[in-house]
Amino acid sequence: MSDNSKFTKRQFIKRAGLVTAGGVSASTLAAPYVRAQSPIRWRLQTYAGPALAEHVVKPAIDAFNTAANGEMVIELFTADQLVPQGELFRAVQRGTIDACQSDDDSMASPVDVSVFGAYFPFASRYGLDVPVLWNWYGLKEIWEEAYGEIEGVTWLSAGAWDPCNFVTTKPIRSVDDLNGLRVFTFPTGGRFLTRFGVVPVTLPWEDIEVAIQTGEIDGVAWCGATEAYTVGWADVTQYYLTNNINGAWAGSFFANTDRWNELPEHLKTLFNMAMDSSHYYRQHWYWWGEAHYRTTGGKLELTTIPEAEWKRVEDEALVFWDEVAQESERSARVVEILKNYAETMRNAGAPYRYT
CATH class of the missing domain: 3.40.190.170 (Bacterial extracellular solute-binding protein, family 7)
Incomplete structure (x- = not known):
């Protein structure tokens, strides 16, 4: 072995240190996203x-x-x-x-x-x-x-x-039964329902059950059967109107x-x-x-407004749509989409629409 090919112990350690440092530097620069110390x-x-x-x-x-x-x-x-x-x-x-x-x-x-x-x-x-x-x-x-x-x-x-149904302490069997009904509901839903005499009430969510029990409100137009049973409102009401004003929140x-x-x-x-x-x-x-609690819930009596009478409410909704469409150009676009969609579903027939 020639003198040029010999390494002293000191030279070996020095060169190894440089390689190690270089490796750490390279891996640091190339590192992907890693978890921070605190999430x-x-x-x-x-x-x-x-x-x-x-x-x-x-x-x-x-x-x-x-x-x-x-x-x-x-x-x-x-x-x-x-x-x-x-x-x-x-x-x-x-x-x-x-x-x-x-x-x-x-x-x-x-x-x-x-x-x-x-x-x-x-x-x-x-x-x-x-x-x-x-x-x-x-x-x-x-x-x-x-x-x-x-x-x-x-x-x-x-x-x-879920859909929006009436869950109340009073039975609803006709559109006239909506008149004077005090319910917890959403702003726009309440705005529409006032056309039939409904009185929308706004309260904190956690106060609704007590408000029903004390008679401050007559029920809710906020949910379907699933929520009424899940959150306890079915325990303090007696009636569930199967007609809804919307099929899904x-x-x-x-x-x-x-x-x-x-x-x-x-x-x-x-x-x-x-x-x-x-x-x-x-x-x-x-x-x-929705199906489970209607059929097996056992706490709420189901009532239904005849289809021909309920059509009054559906027809009034279309008038409401046109009024909202006048509020802005973008609202008009949404209403046009809703109308086109409804027509498509009707033309498609079952199972998209049965009526």
């Missing part, structure tokens, strides 16, 4: 009370937290727990909370399309109508456009809940824009999947529950 933390408030939240959102949030594997944790809060429902939009906009699950209507979103959130009269017959309208008839793009004009809040995804997820934009793409994707999971769970849970 990203969000607070999300739902419109739903504790018993209902167990179904409409908690399974999806629990799954997200598990799949996020410590990179992000979402704390779930129920109706009015951090802020009143009517202040929910502003709370997300200010960053008081990071995200919410709600309809546009009851959380007072300052967009013209908020009137179509929750229960726009007779906009749908079944739960599947809502995702179809948003994903295949253009409502998704209209919602993105509307919320794109508002700073601080990003609309993320819409899905369906339309609600959405929203996030504070800065908080949303700060998320890495893989966590955005994961949250999108969690929202889809929530939408899917509700589709089958509500569809099961």
